Amino acid sequence: MNKRIEEEDRMNLTDELAWATMREREELIRSNYSHTVRTSSQERADEPAINGDQVVFVRDLRKTYAGGIEALKGISFEVGEGEIFGMLGPNGAGKTTTIGILTTTVRPSGGRVLVAGHDVVRDPLAVRRTIGVTFQESVLDNDFSGLDNLRLHARLWRVPRAEADERIAALLDAMDLTDRARDGVRTYSGGMRRRLEITRALLANPRVLFLDEPTLGLDPTVRQDIWEAIEQLRLRYGVTVVLSTHYLEEAERVCDRVAIIHEGRIVALDTPKALLKALGEEAVELKVDADPVTVLPALAGLRLNGSSPLVLGKTITIPLAEGGAQAGTLMDEIRSSSVSVAAMGIRRTTLNDAFLKLTGAGVNGHNGS
Amino acid sequence: MIQTASMIQTATLGTFTLYQRRLAVATKTASGIAGTMAPPILWVLIIAPALADALGGFSPNVDYYTYVALAQVALLVPFTSMFSGINVIVDKNFGILPEFLVAPVLRASIPLANACAVLTIASVQTALIISLGTARGAEFSTSATGVLWFISGVALLSLITYALAEVLALVVGRQEAYGPLIPAVGVTPWFLSGSLFPLSVLPPVVEQISLAFPWTHALALMRYGMMENTDPGLANIWHMDSELLMAALSLGVLVLMAIGALAVAIRVFNSKTMA
Numbered sequence: 263m264n265k266r267i268e269e270e271d272r273m274n275l276t277d278e279l280a281w282a283t284m285r286e287r288e289e290l291i292r293s294n295y296s297h298t299v300r301t302s303s304q305e306r307a308d309e310p311a312i313n314g315d316q317v318v319f320v321r322d323l324r325k326t327y328a329g330g331i332e333a334l335k336g337i338s339f340e341v342g343e344g345e346i347f348g349m350l351g352p353n354g355a356g357k358t359t360t361i362g363i364l365t366t367t368v369r370p371s372g373g374r375v376l377v378a379g380h381d382v383v384r385d386p387l388a389v390r391r392t393i394g395v396t397f398q399e400s401v402l403d404n405d406f407s408g409l410d411n412l413r414l415h416a417r418l419w420r421v422p423r424a425e426a427d428e429r430i431a432a433l434l435d436a437m438d439l440t441d442r443a444r445d446g447v448r449t450y451s452g453g454m455r456r457r458l459e460i461t462r463a464l465l466a467n468p469r470v471l472f473l474d475e476p477t478l479g480l481d482p483t484v485r486q487d488i489w490e491a492i493e494q495l496r497l498r499y500g501v502t503v504v505l506s507t508h509y510l511e512e513a514e515r516v517c518d519r520v521a522i523i524h525e526g527r528i529v530a531l532d533t534p535k536a537l538l539k540a541l542g543e544e545a546v547e548l549k550v551d552a553d554p555v556t557v558l559p560a561l562a563g564l565r566l567n568g569s570s571p572l573v574l575g576k577t578i579t580i581p582l583a584e585g586g587a588q589a590g591t592l593m594d595e596i597r598s599s600s601v602s603v604a605a606m607g608i609r610r611t612t613l614n615d616a617f618l619k620l621t622g623a624g625v626n627g628h629n630g631s
Numbered sequence: 632m633i634q635t636a637s638m639i640q641t642a643t644l645g646t647f648t649l650y651q652r653r654l655a656v657a658t659k660t661a662s663g664i665a666g667t668m669a670p671p672i673l674w675v676l677i678i679a680p681a682l683a684d685a686l687g688g689f690s691p692n693v694d695y696y697t698y699v700a701l702a703q704v705a706l707l708v709p710f711t712s713m714f715s716g717i718n719v720i721v722d723k724n725f726g727i728l729p730e731f732l733v734a735p736v737l738r739a740s741i742p743l744a745n746a747c748a749v750l751t752i753a754s755v756q757t758a759l760i761i762s763l764g765t766a767r768g769a770e771f772s773t774s775a776t777g778v779l780w781f782i783s784g785v786a787l788l789s790l791i792t793y794a795l796a797e798v799l800a801l802v803v804g805r806q807e808a809y810g811p812l813i814p815a816v817g818v819t820p821w822f823l824s825g826s827l828f829p830l831s832v833l834p835p836v837v838e839q840i841s842l843a844f845p846w847t848h849a850l851a852l853m854r855y856g857m858m859e860n861t862d863p864g865l866a867n868i869w870h871m872d873s874e875l876l877m878a879a880l881s882l883g884v885l886v887l888m889a890i891g892a893l894a895v896a897i898r899v900f901n902s903k904t905m906a
Binding site for chain 2: 405415
């Protein structure tokens with residue numbers, strides 16, 4: 263029964279947790295999860311709200327594509343100066359559509375959107391002067407070198423030559439691409455291409471940097487590098503970042519605030535910490551052999567203290583509203599009950615749990631309840 | 632006033648930057664350069680003389696080699712334009728178009744810059760044909776006004792056919808579907824435009840249809856400019872006495888076609904690149 267449970271966000275449980283005393287569990291959790299100690303950006307999430315300058319303003323944004331496909335059903339949010347704002351949701355939630363509208367490549371069907379004070383419909387050219395964008399797919403001029411790609415961007419954004427050369431050198435150094443700048447981008451790895459694209463997007467000193475799934479398709483090590491680069495760039499250049507992602511760890515680690523988007527609506531918007539706190543920071547997770555629907559009635563009789571079990575496939579997650587202190591008692595009760603459990607343990611809650619609670623589905627599109 | 636000036640500056644600088652980039656793409660590789668230069672050389676040095684020898688000519692007043700050499704311009708320029716449509720598809724589906732769409736340039740600058748780049752390539756090809764043709768024995772008129780008529784015909788044909796290529800490339804959207812259109816759209820009308828023989832020998836219905844092709848008017852204008860009134864092309868179109876009037880009419884038709892085609896191309900570009 264006390265089997266190791268591997269989780270999507272790599273926060274592995276240990277067998278000791280299941281048998282340890284409450285106090286030992288708390289210490290084990292803290293030491294086991296020390297790598298998720300809040301970074302500077304997450305600490306900033308606890309700071310008072312972003313300083314009042316709204317760089318992005320979205321009100322009741324709607325988008326219906328040809329054929330009646332309603333991609334956005336009225337979303338509203340603001341992004342403050344210097345903030346890293348994330349949009350988290352599965353494929354088809356409306357994240358890319360939102361970024362498309364903010365970057366003037368998609369026409370909204372309704373609502374109002376201002377970027378750096380300019381209306382995206384009335385004054386798209388002015389909006390484009392203030393933004394840098396990286397796209398979901400790699401978008402580079404494959405016939406040219408990294409340096410040529412950057413120079414072209416500088417010319418299109420009318421960065422004076424001398425200033426452009428200086429910024430290119432500094433950014434290439436920051437992104438560790440100086441040695442490969444003169445090589446053709448066809449020879450670049452996926453991570454290098456992405457770093458070059460971020461470099462390019464920052465070249466004209468944009469007020470807002472839009473990153474559409476910035477680490478999609480990259481391996482975990484490279485993803486870490488990109489996250490660190492984003493954080494460093496915000497620290498160094500103070501640029502506001504709006505990113506879309508369906509990677510939970512990306513949203514939790516990098517973003518000051520996260521909007522959870524589901525089927526064209528924002529179902530929650532807060533700091534990652536607050537979203538998880540509302541849910542309960544830890545959870546008991548069971549894997550069952552039977553259909554979870556048949557297991558839930560048995561669980562209902564236990565002391566869940568107001569927590570609602572979340573079901574995803576054959577995994578039932580019970581957020582602990584009262585924290586780890588509740589875990590031992592609950593797990594003992596589950597063991598004593600008629601519920602047939604293949605494996606059970608404690609883990610920290612993730613944004614996927616928050617997403618599941620709010621929408622009934624996982625961030626990666628798996629149906630749950 | 633300031634806003635207008637700023638807009639003009641934005642349009643000019645943006646178009647010029649994109650134009651330079653498109654030219655750089657076309658000349659980046661040896662195969663790109665060879666592909667641009669080889670056909671004119673082949674046609675004017677080998678194929679056109681062979682045709683002149685084999686067919687002789689249809690009128691003692693018309694030097695057939697010169698007649699066919701100018702037809703090569705009307706063949707190669709649209710062919711180059713149609714081939715450029717592949718770049719449109721590649722840029723859109725696999726390349727850098729999304730970056731251009733978020734750049735602070737007017738959207739119309741993107742297809743216009745491509746059209747200007749194609750025009751530049753067409754100019755180089757044309758200059759090569761005229762130079763080699765002259766060296767080979769073609770009898771081109773070199774009066775200033777004649778050259779201007781000629782250049783007008785070439786430039787407008789290039790712009791019209793590029794606009795057509797841009798529209799087709801964006802509508803079709805895939806290289807494998809666009810490829811067969813290159814000879815179908817880029818070459819077939821050339822055969823019916825008075826390129827190798829006068830329009831008057833075509834069946835009447837076909838002759839009337841050919842009047843709607845820009846190739847027909849462009850070729851007649853080019854020959855009017857470079858063949859010292861020996862070519863019956865304009866007369867076969869307009870059936871008037873005044874050569875100057877007929878040339879002006881064909882020029883007017885081409886200008887209208889160019890404006891219309893480019894307007895449609897920009898409209899299609901906007902609709903296909905903006906969801």
